[in-house]
Amino acid sequence: MLSTAGFAGIAALIGDPARATMLALLLDGRALTASELAAAAGITPQTASAHLARLTEAGLLAMERQGRHRYHRLASAAVAQMLESIMAVAAGQVAVAPVRPRTGPRDAAMRLLRSCYDHLAGQVAVALADRLAARGQIELSPDGGALTEAGRGFFAEMGLALPEARGGRLICRPCLDWSERRPHLAGRLGTALCGFCLEQGWMRRVGDSRAITVTPLGWQALHQRFALSPQDF
Amino acid sequence: MLSTAGFAGIAALIGDPARATMLALLLDGRALTASELAAAAGITPQTASAHLARLTEAGLLAMERQGRHRYHRLASAAVAQMLESIMAVAAGQVAVAPVRPRTGPRDAAMRLLRSCYDHLAGQVAVALADRLAARGQIELSPDGGALTEAGRGFFAEMGLALPEARGGRLICRPCLDWSERRPHLAGRLGTALCGFCLEQGWMRRVGDSRAITVTPLGWQALHQRFALSPQDF
DNA sequence: GGGATGCTACGGCGCCGGTCGAAGCATGAC
DNA sequence: GTCATGCTTCGACCGGCGCCGTAGCATCCC
Incomplete structure (x- = not known):
């Protein structure tokens, strides 16, 4: 098939918990630095750097340098809509599960x-x-x-x-x-x-x-x- | 966050090439047997069986037994829309890539x-x-x-x-x-x-x-x- | 009944990739 | 200049998971 490889690749990128956390954090449309994203995902800056490079390479994120900071944001509304649709499916199966996770x-x-x-x-x-x-x-x-x-x-x-x-x-x-x-x-x-x-x-x-x-x-x-x-x- | 875990889990499921191929094949809305899906994905039936069980468990697929066959199909239109949105993003980055893969x-x-x-x-x-x-x-x-x-x-x-x-x-x-x-x-x-x-x-x-x-x-x-x-x- | 087919459960192998420590570059502060 | 900060690159470790072989279970044909 034409796009199966890239198709799975995109999903695999989102599939990692650390990357998923960072993407979810960027879902509000703002741009955050690598350090902020690393802290949020609970990983070291060097690990986050590798993740962000791959996400940017794949076209999911856009990066702009400002001084010694590098701000990362979602690349497009299409990416945001994709993430939303995945969340909708994920939320749906949570509803099926009997255990309702405690919400603070x-x-x-x-x-x-x-x-x-x-x-x-x-x-x-x-x-x-x-x-x-x-x-x-x-x-x-x-x-x-x-x-x-x-x-x-x-x-x-x-x-x-x-x-x-x-x-x-x-x-x-x-x-x-x-x-x-x-x-x-x-x-x-x-x-x-x-x-x-x-x-x-x-x-x-x-x-x-x-x-x-x-x-x-x-x-x-x-x-x-x-x-x-x-x-x- | 509430749903980050399940969010990444869904994406990770789609991220595997074999599973992605099967899901893409089911995107036309029809129901296929495990053997057909295994052959399409290029894996053995027992491997496909494990994949299909996980996809069904996660609520991405629905399965109905008919005689000694088991037909698998997408669980809902929401799943189909999610897959389409991922494909749209994947196709977008292909356009950015200079190499246009040969199409038969x-x-x-x-x-x-x-x-x-x-x-x-x-x-x-x-x-x-x-x-x-x-x-x-x-x-x-x-x-x-x-x-x-x-x-x-x-x-x-x-x-x-x-x-x-x-x-x-x-x-x-x-x-x-x-x-x-x-x-x-x-x-x-x-x-x-x-x-x-x-x-x-x-x-x-x-x-x-x-x-x-x-x-x-x-x-x-x-x-x-x-x-x-x-x-x- | 016996045999074939479709599918699933279990165990072990192999490898991809996520992780961090240490070091290397940038940019900005003083 | 010197130092600090933010980020990246490199190398190595290792855990997880995709894979298949073998075996077991269900269903259909004759």
Whole structure:
């Protein structure tokens, strides 16, 4: 077959626990240094260096040098989507397993709200998508989605600049959440909405994790715009 | 992190060349026996048996016994989509590599038209999607897609029964083609269209490969309905 | 029944690759 | 200049896993 070799090679790269941890850490779209990634994966810098070189060589990561630091990030959205789809399958088989692994408070924050490459994921993100769908502002299915005229007006009134897609239609790609197992907003609309929430000060990244917190101003806005309150979660 | 362990485990399973070959072979959605898969992967039946047991255990494959045969197939569409997304990334890095691996006639047939789990892929499939988009019968983007009113009428006139999605909208998920690097029709519409072409005798599966050929009747229909001719490829 | 076929369980061999220690280069701080 | 920091390269160790041979179990044919 044409691409079986490269196919298995890519998967094998992701298959190593240390590399998988680093890739998962980069899934929020930010760029991290080799040292940070090494510490996160629990390996020495020299080992991480070899891993990062292979990942970059394979086209999964992109690297840019800045002074004596070298920042590594995911090479493309296609890579992020691949990682997400693997996580979705992995989460599915966890659900089959009888043992539900103990989840600490850090995981709780991650499950509530987090960044997913360039958009929002977690309970809040799923709830947002649900509200929009219930109001007929978007239409979602496992296979695709669309923004309705009502939705277009809603976002315009909110002050969110909506990029146009070919054909005059805005696109929202559903992204299967590994914790919720429900689709949420990705695509151009998901990216725009995520950026808007951060710019407006509604949400803030937490430390060096993928977790995101909603600010008091954010809860006010979510309540007003989406009828969502903290006690809903 | 919650799912890093299982995440790497899934990828490691796909990372082995023998298992990757078997999974790629099952990507057309059919169920094959352990012996067939062993022969395709170039390993002995006992080795294949161990591989298949692990893949089934992990929830990637489903197995059903029928007499003294045991048929293995992909466990879900989520698994198929995961494999496709990995192939898309793998194909992308091949394009970066300067060496274009030699492709035989079998690969040529695969590139022209093949099945992709439950829908069509390859040059013909991409051309079909292009025609529909150019006529305004569907709207495609890397993130999602939708069937327009014009498209709904077109398929109804053709005699294709269209399943309804929630919200009254039909969904066509774009699926990035590993050979063409362009989106083609997946989702409910893609599945329905693939089944329709096979039922009408427009296309036929070739042997035990994923390749699909267009019958003379099929070329006639493709010319009439989509203005596509064999010399277009 | 006897024999053939499809598949699986067990044991041992061999090797790929992940790991770290030590050393070598860069870049920046002073 | 001298030193410190961040990262990479090299060499060697070794654990894990893919592989097959042999044997055992289930199913079908005659």
